[in-house]
Amino acid sequence: MNIGTFDSGLGGLLITKSLISAMPEYNFCYLGDTLHVPYGARSKDVVFDFTKNCIEYLFEKKDCKLIIIACNTATFAALRRLQQTYLPQKYPDRRILGVIVPTVEEVIEKKYTSVGLLATQGTVNSDVYGIELKKRKPEIKLYSCPAPLLVPLVENNADEFAPPIIESYIKNFIDKDIEAIILGCTHYPHYKKQIAEISKKILGRNIDILSQDEFLPASLKDYLSRHPEIDNCLSKNSKYSFEITDINDAYIQQARAIFGKDIIIQKVDI
Ligand code: DGL
Numbered sequence: 130m131n132i133g134t135f136d137s138g139l140g141g142l143l144i145t146k147s148l149i150s151a152m153p154e155y156n157f158c159y160l161g162d163t164l165h166v167p168y169g170a171r172s173k174d175v176v177f178d179f180t181k182n183c184i185e186y187l188f189e190k191k192d193c194k195l196i197i198i199a200c201n202t203a204t205f206a207a208l209r210r211l212q213q214t215y216l217p218q219k220y221p222d223r224r225i226l227g228v229i230v231p232t233v234e235e236v237i238e239k240k241y242t243s244v245g246l247l248a249t250q251g252t253v254n255s256d257v258y259g260i261e262l263k264k265r266k267p268e269i270k271l272y273s274c275p276a277p278l279l280v281p282l283v284e285n286n287a288d289e290f291a292p293p294i295i296e297s298y299i300k301n302f303i304d305k306d307i308e309a310i311i312l313g314c315t316h317y318p319h320y321k322k323q324i325a326e327i328s329k330k331i332l333g334r335n336i337d338i339l340s341q342d343e344f345l346p347a348s349l350k351d352y353l354s355r356h357p358e359i360d361n362c363l364s365k366n367s368k369y370s371f372e373i374t375d376i377n378d379a380y381i382q383q384a385r386a387i388f389g390k391d392i393i394i395q396k397v398d399i
Pocket of ligand 1: 136137138140141166167168169170199200201202203249252280313314315316
């Protein structure tokens with residue numbers, strides 16, 4: 130059986146790439162819902178429905194035992210409900226994981242006392258990061274800033290327009306004592322270097338950038354070592370598939386650019 134990774138669009142490809150480099154022996158099936166991207170400003174119920182359909186596809190058609198929702202917005206809008214109601218009824222022996230708890234654990238592990246968050250409007254409005262941090266370490270200060278325009282830039286291969294937009298977002302952290310910025314959307318690691326440089330310029334000091342592609346592989350390996358009943362069901366013959374729900378030449382090119390090498394990406398109907 131396979132590991133599924135799912136995102137609203139192409140951002141999750143970066144996470145998938147880092148998972149594949151860290152665990153190349155496993156089989157990965159990536160699905161990006163490019164037909165419906167962006168999810169960031171949609172209602173929670175709509176994001177839940179889109180996510181559930183994609184998860185169902187990965188379980189039914191791609192033989193996934195475990196799915197990583199490599200999307201913060203879909204994680205906050207759908208993960209808990211899927212884990213509590215859908216999985217027990219339909220697939221009690223399969224698992225779905227998200228990206229928010231591993232990120233919060235990373236903040237705690239690194240002993241930050243004050244952090245900034247860039248995320249979609251939906252993720253920021255939900256305060257899911259604030260809620261999860263408070264459960265574990267209420268004294269950590271969190272300053273959140275919605276950064277929705279970075280998503281279409283990534284999806285449309287429009288990197289040249291990113292710097293002024295990143296600047297305007299980072300300006301929200303002036304006068305805040307943050308030590309790190311959480312990239313709370315899986316599209317943003319695409320601009321990791323620019324975000325680090327622009328933060329240094331605007332805030333006048335080095336700011337750590339917490340990028341989910343860097344720590345999710347360790348978190349997944351840790352999960353599998355604690356759950357041999359899942360790991361033992363996973364095939365290890367290095368097969369990877371990449372699928373999206375809408376396709377055009379620009380998506381194909383951008384998927385290759387994000388992944389860093391040629392990949393075969395196919396359209397699927399869900
Ligand atoms: N990549 C998604 C996330 O991590 C959101 C992008 C979108 O708005 O669809 O939140």
